[in-house]
Amino acid sequence: MNLDWFRQHLLACPFKYITGFDCPGCGLQRSFLELLQGNIKDSFFLYPALFPILITFIFLAFHLKFRVPNGSKILMGLIIFSSTIIVISYILKEVQFHTTM
Amino acid sequence: MENQNPPFPPNPPQGNPYQQNPYQQNQPMGGNPMGMQQDVPNATLVLVMGICAIVICGLGPILGTIGLVMSGAGKRLYQANPSMYKESSFKNLNAGRICSIIGLCLGVLVWIYYIVVLVFVGAAIQGATHYSNY
Numbered sequence: 575m576n577l578d579w580f581r582q583h584l585l586a587c588p589f590k591y592i593t594g595f596d597c598p599g600c601g602l603q604r605s606f607l608e609l610l611q612g613n614i615k616d617s618f619f620l621y622p623a624l625f626p627i628l629i630t631f632i633f634l635a636f637h638l639k640f641r642v643p644n645g646s647k648i649l650m651g652l653i654i655f656s657s658t659i660i661v662i663s664y665i666l667k668e669v670q671f672h673t674t675m
Numbered sequence: 676m677e678n679q680n681p682p683f684p685p686n687p688p689q690g691n692p693y694q695q696n697p698y699q700q701n702q703p704m705g706g707n708p709m710g711m712q713q714d715v716p717n718a719t720l721v722l723v724m725g726i727c728a729i730v731i732c733g734l735g736p737i738l739g740t741i742g743l744v745m746s747g748a749g750k751r752l753y754q755a756n757p758s759m760y761k762e763s764s765f766k767n768l769n770a771g772r773i774c775s776i777i778g779l780c781l782g783v784l785v786w787i788y789y790i791v792v793l794v795f796v797g798a799a800i801q802g803a804t805h806y807s808n809y
Contacts, residue, residue, distance in 0.1 A: 589733070593792050598785055599732025627730050634726060638719055641763060646770035649722070653774050657729045657781060 580607060596671070598664040602627075622663045626656035714764040715753050721746045721771035728778025733789075735782020742775030 584604075589597040605621035608614075617624060630652040637645035724742035728735045749768050753760050 589789055589792075595792050597732055597789070602732075630726060630730075634722070638722075643763075646722070646763075646766040649726070650770045650773055653726055653729055654777065657777060660729075661781070 577607060577610060580610075596664070596667060598660055601667075623656050623659040626652060626659055630656055712759060712761045715749045715760045715768050717745045717749050718764045718768040718771065721749065721775065722767050723771075725771040725774025725778060728775055729781060733782070733785065735778040736786060737782075739775040739779030739782060742771055743779065746772040746775065 587597050587600050589595065590600055601621040602624060605617045605624045608617035608620060609624065630649065633642075633645075633652060634649060636642065637649060642648070721742050724738050724745070728738035728742060731738065746768055750772070753765050753768070757765075
């Protein structure tokens with residue numbers, strides 16, 4: 575798979591372009607690229623919420639196709655879990671960034 | 676009594692026995708013109724919208740609002756005639772609705788944060804040529 579094409583065509587974050595601050599979604603594409611290359615550790619440290627998000631989408635497709643019993647409740651739990659991880663990891667990343675600068 | 680009438684279509688669906696509602700004859704509004712239950716309209720779309728509202732950063736309020744509006748229409752339709760729709764589909768709709776609300780709240784917070792940063796810290800325009808800008 576030619577990952578160089580992806581690496582040159584990532585979507586830039588307008589918020590980071592203007593202010594220089596990360597937004598809560600920054601790092602998702604880099605993290606996904608690292609995951610495609612097999613670097614699970616780098617991928618996790620770039621964007622820890624990638625795994626819950628991927629699991630949520632895979633489960634969503636599975637649930638819509640096969641109608642898992644109580645699937646909607648499981649999906650809701652997964653969504654709340656991943657949004658919590660997004661918020662916590664973003665706060666930790668910003669705190670770490672501003673204390674080390 | 677209306678409830679003891681035979682099911683509305685003379686030949687009930689033979690294909691999938693799981694789609695028949697066993698409580699259909701006990702419900703006051705048993706008049707189910709289709710004979711089998713269908714999905715609540717837009718339930719799948721609302722669920723996908725709710726999830727994308729949380730995941731896609733910055734678009735949460737937009738997608739969340741669309742999901743909420745669509746789920747409101749679907750919920751009204753379901754409550755007008757609950758025996759006509761599948762219950763699992765209605766649960767999907769509710770889950771999507773809650774996800775939309777969460778995504779909407781988080782997205783509004785993120786937008787407020789954006790504005791705060793833009794007003795107090797912004798104006799330092801940097802190039803997007805570096806790899807870490809993506």
